[in-house]
Amino acid sequence: MQTQFLDNSIQELPFLEAEDCAMALGFFDGIHLGHQHIIRKAKEIAREKGLQFALMTFTPHPTEVITPDSTNFPYLTTLSEKVKKMASLGVEQLYIVKFNTDFCHLSPQEFVKQYLVGLRCKHVIAGFDFTYGYKGAGNMSQLTEYAQGEFEVTTVAKIERNHRKISSTLIRELVKSGRVDLVPEYLGQFYEINGQVLSISSQNGDTDSIIHVITSCFLPRPGVYTIAADINGVTYEGTCIEIHTFESHSMLVLQLDSKPPCIESSPIVIKWTCLRQEKPLLSTKPIELSSAVI
Numbered sequence: 001m002q003t004q005f006l007d008n009s010i011q012e013l014p015f016l017e018a019e020d021c022a023m024a025l026g027f028f029d030g031i032h033l034g035h036q037h038i039i040r041k042a043k044e045i046a047r048e049k050g051l052q053f054a055l056m057t058f059t060p061h062p063t064e065v066i067t068p069d070s071t072n073f074p075y076l077t078t079l080s081e082k083v084k085k086m087a088s089l090g091v092e093q094l095y096i097v098k099f100n101t102d103f104c105h106l107s108p109q110e111f112v113k114q115y116l117v118g119l120r121c122k123h124v125i126a127g128f129d130f131t132y133g134y135k136g137a138g139n140m141s142q143l144t145e146y147a148q149g150e151f152e153v154t155t156v157a158k159i160e161r162n163h164r165k166i167s168s169t170l171i172r173e174l175v176k177s178g179r180v181d182l183v184p185e186y187l188g189q190f191y192e193i194n195g196q197v198l199s200i201s202s203q204n205g206d207t208d209s210i211i212h213v214i215t216s217c218f219l220p221r222p223g224v225y226t227i228a229a230d231i232n233g234v235t236y237e238g239t240c241i242e243i244h245t246f247e248s249h250s251m252l253v254l255q256l257d258s259k260p261p262c263i264e265s266s267p268i269v270i271k272w273t274c275l276r277q278e279k280p281l282l283s284t285k286p287i288e289l290s291s292a293v294i
């Protein structure tokens, strides 16, 4: 997959090098089951028409630009995780458009002309509620008219589960309220976060261990959770017994069912499987964080 960052403060955009493409559009936080359907549809159309399979996303989330006071937007996926997932879904050309005030002020027609026609879109695929242009004024029913014959449009109808639209917002609400057990119905997998191991200590004569983890990802509300932790390619079952949230990061205390070897400073991926108890099990004092790791 080729990845291209587009920053409209740079005048010489590499549009002339673009290939004729079928392009999926959207923010795609989490790449949930609704997103995956759109991405598969775009891939299918690209194959049928012999076009490059492209996808356009934005960074940061429009809310961070439009509501500058908003802090810590609750992303379900970091940009680098999103890039990896897009590659695994077969996207051939990923455009990551810098969402800034200049971009935000483009009219729907300007966006279509500069970014969609400019990037040689021959077919555009998005969901029924995709919006674009200043104040999100452009919608899918206007897109064919704005395309002026340059590309075709496929609008994917609302994809629901349990009579609710599958959405990043719904998944964030489930995570926030601790209902991580329900997340796979909408996300297609357990909610995962990335972090870094700060320290590890043995418990019960080496049969299990306590590890401290630092993360800046969006977390479930405090409580005791069953988790699985991937460290250096090995999966450990365990429990998250404490969650301490600070301004820009959080610290987790995990109890693992075994003691992993030499994992200080290792990256860790934590899968949240279920909320076991509303209150923390025990209260360990948060360890001192050196400024080097924050």
Ligand SMILES: Cc1cc2nc3c(=O)[nH]c(=O)nc-3n(C[C@H](O)[C@H](O)[C@H](O)COP(=O)(O)O)c2cc1C
Pocket: 025, 026, 027, 028, 062, 066, 103, 104, 105, 106, 107, 111, 129, 130, 131, 132, 133, 134, 135, 136, 137
């Ligand atoms: C050129 C352009 C300008 C936009 N301007 C605004 C804006 O002024 N206000 C706003 O809330 N969202 C704005 N958006 C964001 C869109 O409404 C929408 O959230 C974004 O395209 C992602 O779509 P999705 O949330 O359906 O994935 C803009 C999007 C684009 C492409």
Ligand SMILES: Nc1ncnc2c1ncn2[C@@H]1O[C@H](COP(=O)(O)OP(=O)(O)OP(=O)(O)O)[C@@H](O)[C@H]1O
Pocket: 025, 026, 027, 028, 029, 034, 035, 038, 125, 126, 127, 128, 129, 130, 156, 157, 158, 159, 160, 165, 166, 167, 168, 169, 170
């Ligand atoms: N359930 C769904 N059914 C059909 N299309 C969807 C669905 N969810 C998202 N889409 C489409 O996927 C693309 C990315 O959407 P977006 O990132 O806004 O997802 P979302 O889940 O609606 O997010 P949020 O809850 O933050 O609004 C857009 O084209 C959007 O229309």
